[in-house]
Amino acid sequence: MSSSIASRSIGILLPLVVSLIVSGVVLLVIGKNPLDVFSLIATESFGNARRIAATLSAATPLLFTAVATAVCFRSGVFNVGVEGAFLVGGLAAVFLGFTLPAAWGFALFPICFFAAALIGAIWLYVPGILLAKFEVDEVVSTLMLNFIAVAITGYLVNGPLLSPLSGNNVTPLIHEVAYLPRLMPPSTLHAGFLIGLVCVAAYGFWCRYTPAGFEGGLIGLNQRFSRAVGISVPRTIVGVMILSGVIAGIGGAAHGMGQMHRFSDGFSPGYGFTGMAVALLGRNHPIGIVLGAILFGALASAGTTIQLFSNIPLDLVNIIQGTVMIFAVVELGRISLRRKKGTANAG
Amino acid sequence: MMTNMTRRILQVTTACTSLMAGSALWADERPAAMIIAQGGLGDGSWNDTANAGFQSGLEKTGVEGRTIESADVAAQGEEIMRRAADGGFGLVISLEWIHGEPMEMLAKDYPDTNWVIMNQTRTGDNIASVVFGEHEGSFLAGALAAQVTTDTSIEGINADATIGVIGGFKAPGIDKFIVGYIQGAKAVNPDIEVKVAYADSFGDPAKGLQMANAMFDEGADIVYQVAGGTGIGIIEAAKARGHYAIGVDSDQDGMAPGNVLTSMVKRVDVAVDEIVTGYAADNFPGGEVIQFGLAENGVALSEMTHTKDKVPAAYIERVTAYKAQIIAGELDVWDVSSQGYPDFFK
Amino acid sequence: MFPAKDTPTSLSNNNQERVVFPRAPDFSHAREAIVLSTDRSVALGAVDLHKSYGATKANRGISLSVMRGEIHAIVGENGAGKSTLMRMLQGVERPDSGHVVIADKPVVLNGPAEALALSIGMVHQEFMLAPDLTLLENLVLGEEPVTRQLGPLSRIDWAKALREGQGLAESIGAQIDWQRRTSSVPVHILQFVEIIRLLRRGCNVLILDEPTAVLAPPQVEELFDLLRNLRANGTTILFISHKIGEVMALADQVTVIRQGKTVFHSTIAETTGPEIASHIVRDAPPLETSPPPSRTVTGEPVLELDGLSARSLEKSQSLDNISLQVRAGEILGIAGVSGNGQGxxxxxxxxLRDTSAGNIILQGADITGETTxxxxxxxxxxxxxxxxxxxLTTAASIETNVIAGSHRAPPxxxxxxxxxxxxxxEASKRLAALKVVFGKVTDPADSLSGGNQQKLVFARESADNPKLMIASQPTRGVDLNGIAAIHGLLRDFRDQGGAVLLASEELDELIALSDRVVVIFEGRLVGEVTSPAGAMAQIGQMMVQGDAA
Incomplete structure (x- = not known):
């Protein structure tokens, strides 16, 4: 186990080191001292308790989207629709958070989270059933559903759910009683981070200690084999899609009730896609996912605040992120290769 | 371990300080930070205009300043602003609407920092809320439209004294524009009919196109768009039908040259520039709601690059006269956001 | 020119054994090998090849001399090191020490292209032909004859290509319709095309890797005739096989490899099949080659197929009106050339495949529409x-593989x-029961030898006391030890009252195991042999022609 942790850490560290080298060269070219910049990034990410909290806060939505992605990728289902489920789940939770009576108090938490999970589940059930029953390519269907999610939520916050107090594209704030508590005030790090960790742990448990998780892993490795030993591949596919939708929806709810306290344009700046990179980097392993989410959280939070202390453009952080993602995509390529091979074998 | 980390923090803090020390004025004035709203720099509109004002303000005053962009500006706003305050910035401006509530909270935690928010009113002794006199600018747009709409010598204009306005949403923030527009139109022609409609969306160009066409069908030939992205459809409709739209917020005249009569421009550059200048002069308007109206050059009609040759100079002169009256305080334009709804518009 | 690796110092890191006997980096061994063999020239050879992959010593001293104009067979079990040797002879891998010899000279090969340039060509088990092109297009692919050299503007001279193809085919006595689409051509013809393709590129040494594995007996004969013609034309052939009968029938010389070493070499004239077999596997139990005593099966029918039909999907063979019965305590063999529908x-x-008509009845219950x-x-x-x-799922752990399917059941x-x-x-219990040899239960199934992989499959499939076992090619790619064990398993299962439906392309195996054999041809059952012993020729004929005539 410990060696697997070590190898997973290397799996994350190696791309990081390479991306640091690449961005170091870029920095030299634009006449900056890379060591100064990197140490600035390090302090801005982890320099003190407050910065660590900011990093974890930025990592929080990624925990959910990465787990939601990993559930599917591990099972060989190429679901890229976590972004959409995160959006619709978040909007559902926020909507109930400001329309239900504030007097309901803490009861709002389970209600909002349940609604978000349900909407997320329905959202991804659709491409799941399309794939399982009609072999509609899930990459295409989930990608399209993302556009639909952006359009629907965009319409709602620009129209029916627009805050009457605002000229901008935001809903009203949810009731204060429905705010998830902050863990280290004044930092925005909120209880959603813990819920995210619970999701990661539950995912780890699901993989190893449930028959459904066992089957998911098997169909991810070899569908023909799974079929031959009596596993229903369609049912497993639909199952992991629903699970993915539940987690993504809960993630949207946590983001809405813990961080934003409302829904707005830009509610998710692509957490679903960054979550994909995290899942790929972490090789779908729970520990890898936590490390990957923290890495991307650090880049997001430090990448912004270093602009306060040096005239490093956001682009540099994007270069670091991008290089790390390239490695994640290498892994993506391996998965899609396996898909192709799997199809060829099935034929 | 701990001491190691502490040392590292010290090192970096020193490094930061030395980075800042490049400016001779550092000792006098703490630096300024401006957080770029969603859309980022390069949007050719709100953020870029504000940044132009920010840079010119910094240049004039010698204040050190940074613009902060983030891919996740909505969720991370509070952390960014807190970090700026922690990091010793004396002035923190946010262009992002959604940062209003967290800023109100942060302003209490950081009383020595000066905070600026746009397009909304936030309370706090150290917060300056910048609002624009959109009603005043809209008044001028209405006055111009009312004159043009009956001049059939202008291409695309019919004889009906009918103009229109389409809002994104029925809300005080939008009706502020609409009421000013109506008031301006009626000042020119008390009998004019101003058709009002709401798209119930800021992001639906197709709907904007449809609604503008409907207004054109009913005899309107000039439609003022107060509907964000929906307005793109309104301008499209004007272009397709050969009628006129009036743009909003930024100079939209170029979106359909010749078919955008004028644009009611919010000069956020002027606002930011003045805020920075005031800050440098120890004259920060903390706790105030600063109106950037016609007098402050915070709102204006566009240059009318593509239409000024079509419109008789007399009309523009009359508009300029109204502007002078408003600035002089001889003419009051109704402000829905502070006065509520007037009798003529419920 | 030659790798400094051969010096004792650099070897000391990875191979203690060789440090004890340091030797100078000269070619005396090569010469010795050549001189020892015969006085004719060596077309392709190997001198004391060593190759390790990590801790695994795949080759640890292989020497070989293939004489020009001869057919030389290399035999050995799966995992004996044949494929590693092939890869080195072909230049895909470089030996850790030792040399490859081509045309009497030691060489260092940096890739298959260099081997090809030295006239060495390899016919793989999986053909390297593009399925959507015609045979002629495949023949010239990569080296097309052109009308005039105009660089990228050159036009392919198809007439010339056809002349070349026809000429080469004629010279080795093969008949090939060059305009046919590759995917529609039987495998043995594809094999011929592969060979002709190499000949066209000037190869005079051909390496054939288990070429008969995919062929029916009559096709094997055709291939052998062709290879003999090639030999008569002066081509040298290195023939890899694990079928002793074929080696005896075809080869001039034989070299046996066991556990990465050359253990035996002889001309065919001076050896016998049993002698070769004894070298291939020292401790193999004798295979029960004699047919089983004729048994009368009286058990209840376990499986009944009644008019079973299935449509062709994605090039699979359709099935047409298949009816058969397998009783308890019976092994029913299904003979057929690969691709005729047994799979x-x-x-x-x-x-695992939809049926279009007919019924499948298992122990009296119609299961036609049921899930797996x-x-x-x-x-x-x-x-x-x-x-x-x-x-198997080769990437998954051994325990996962042996449990999958039972994972929802208690305990x-x-x-x-x-x-x-x-x-x-439970996994350990199952693996122990079938004596599967493995490292750790968490190792990937890939780490097992072919025989142990198949034993693992049997360990899983026999764990829940099944009534019917469908065994499809159960010994394909399994070494002799493994084959004996698997045959034993199938017999035991049968003897304990189980019903077995056995599909195999190995006629010997079918005859040795089956109580009855039915023959499938193009998706139809074309005949039944109730006492398979001695009916090899009859079955072979039905397999190829679809009737017993």
């Missing part, structure tokens, strides 16, 4: 022909929670 039939019974899971719960076991892709899963401890216990 599809097995899949239909296992519930329901069938397995009724006592169906399925040993897939495609062990590496359907029989492994109770109350929705899967117990890793019980899973491991």
């Amino acid at each position: 599809e039939l097995a899949e239909c019974i296992a519930g 899971l329901a069938r397995r719960n009724r006592g169906l076991a399925y040993v897939s022909a495609d062990r590496r892709h359907e029989g 492994i899963t109770r109350g929705g929670i899967l117990s890793r401890k019980n899973l491991r216990q």
Whole structure:
């Protein structure tokens, strides 16, 4: 186990080191001292308790989207629709958070989270059933559903759910009683981070200690084999899609009730896609996912605040992120290769 | 371990300080930070205009300043602003609407920092809320439209004294524009009919196109768009039908040259520039709601690059006269956001 | 020119054994090998090749001399080191020490292209032909004859290509319709095209890797005739096989490899089949080659197929009106040339392929519409022909592979929670029962030898007391030890009252195991042999021609 942790850490560290080298060269070219910049990034990410909290806060939505992605990728289902489920789940939770009576108090938490999970589940059930029953390519269907999610939520916050107090594209704030508590005030790090960790742990448990998780892993490795030993591949596919939708929806709810306290344009700046990179980097392993989410959280939070202390453009952080993602995509390529091979074998 | 980390923090803090020390004025004035709203720099509109004002303000005053962009500006706003305050910035401006509530909270935690928010009113002794006199600018747009709409010598204009306005949403923030527009139109022609409609969306160009066409069908030939992205459809409709739209917020005249009569421009550059200048002069308007109206050059009609040759100079002169009256305080334009709804518009 | 690796110092890191006997980096061994063999020239050879992959010593001293104009057979079990040797002879891998010899000279090969340039060509088990091109297009692919050299503007001279193809085919006595689409051509013809393609590129030494594995007996004869013609034309052939009968029938010389070493070499004239076999595997139990005593099977029917038909999907063979019965205590063999529907039939019974008509009855219950899971719960076991892709998940752990399918049943899963401890216990029990040799239960199934992989499959499939076992190509790619063990398993299962449907392309195996044999041809059953012993010729004929005439 410990060696697997070590190898997973290397799996994350190696791309990081390479991306640091690449961005170091870029920095030299634009006449900056890379060591100064990197140490600035390090302090801005982890320099003190407050910065660590900011990093974890930025990592929080990624925990959910990465787990939601990993559930599917591990099972060989190429679901890229976590972004959409995160959006619709978040909007559902926020909507109930400001329309239900504030007097309901803490009861709002389970209600909002349940609604978000349900909407997320329905959202991804659709491409799941399309794939399982009609072999509609899930990459295409989930990608399209993302556009639909952006359009629907965009319409709602620009129209029916627009805050009457605002000229901008935001809903009203949810009731204060429905705010998830902050863990280290004044930092925005909120209880959603813990819920995210619970999701990661539950995912780890699901993989190893449930028959459904066992089957998911098997169909991810070899569908023909799974079929031959009596596993229903369609049912497993639909199952992991629903699970993915539940987690993504809960993630949207946590983001809405813990961080934003409302829904707005830009509610998710692509957490679903960054979550994909995290899942790929972490090789779908729970520990890898936590490390990957923290890495991307650090880049997001430090990448912004270093602009306060040096005239490093956001682009540099994007270069670091991008290089790390390239490695994640290498892994993506391996998965899609396996898909192709799997199809060829099935034929 | 701990001491190691502490040392590292010290090192970096020193490094930061030395980075800042490049400016001779550092000792006098703490630096300024401006957080770029969603859309980022390069949007050719709100953020870029504000940044132009920010840079010119910094240049004039010698204040050190940074613009902060983030891919996740909505969720991370509070952390960014807190970090700026922690990091010793004396002035923190946010262009992002959604940062209003967290800023109100942060302003209490950081009383020595000066905070600026746009397009909304936030309370706090150290917060300056910048609002624009959109009603005043809209008044001028209405006055111009009312004159043009009956001049059939202008291409695309019919004889009906009918103009229109389409809002994104029925809300005080939008009706502020609409009421000013109506008031301006009626000042020119008390009998004019101003058709009002709401798209119930800021992001639906197709709907904007449809609604503008409907207004054109009913005899309107000039439609003022107060509907964000929906307005793109309104301008499209004007272009397709050969009628006129009036743009909003930024100079939209170029979106359909010749078919955008004028644009009611919010000069956020002027606002930011003045805020920075005031800050440098120890004259920060903390706790105030600063109106950037016609007098402050915070709102204006566009240059009318593509239409000024079509419109008789007399009309523009009359508009300029109204502007002078408003600035002089001889003419009051109704402000829905502070006065509520007037009798003529419920 | 030659790698400094040969010096003792650099070897000391990875191979203690060789440090003890340091030797100068000269070619005395090469000369010795050549001189020892005969006085004729060596077309392709190897001198004391060593190659390790990590801790695994795949080759540890292989020497070989293939004389020009001869057919030389290399035999050995799976895992004896044949494929590693091939890779080095072909230049895909470089030996850790030792040399490859081509045309009497030691050479260092940096890739297959260099081997090809030295006239060495390899016919792989999986053909390297593009399925959507015609045979002629495949023949010239990569080296097209052109009308005039105009660089990228050159036009292919198809007439010339056809002349070349026809000429070469004629010279080795093959008849080939060059305009046919590759995917529509029988395998043995594809093999011929591969060979002609190499000849066209100037190869005079051909390496054939188990070329008969995919062929029916009459096709094997055709191939052998062609190879003999090639030899008569002066081509040298290195023939890899594990079938002693074929070696005796075809080769001039034979070299046996065991555990990465050359252990025996002889001309065919001076040796016998049993002698070769004794070198291939020192401790193999004698295979029961004599047919079983004629038994009368009286058990109840376990499996009945009644008019079973299935449509062709994605180039698979359709099935047409298949009716048969397998009784308890009976092994029913299905003979057929690869691709005639035996795999599809097995899949239909296992519930992995849709049927279009007819019924499948298992122990009196019609299971035609049931899921694979329901069938397995009724006592169906399925040993897939495609062990590496359907029989196993090679990337998954051994324990996962041996438990999959039973993972929802207690004691492994109770109350929705899967117990890793019980899973491991049950896995170990199953693996021990079938004496599967493995490292750790968490190792990937890929780490097992072919025979042990197949034993693992049997360990899984026989764990839940099945009534019917569908065994499709159960010994494909399994070494002799493994074959004996698997045959034993099938017989034991039968003797304990189980019913077996055995599909195999190895006629010897079918005849040795089956109580009855039915022959499948183009998706139809074309004949039945009730006492298979001695009916090899009859079965072979039906396999190829579809009738017993």
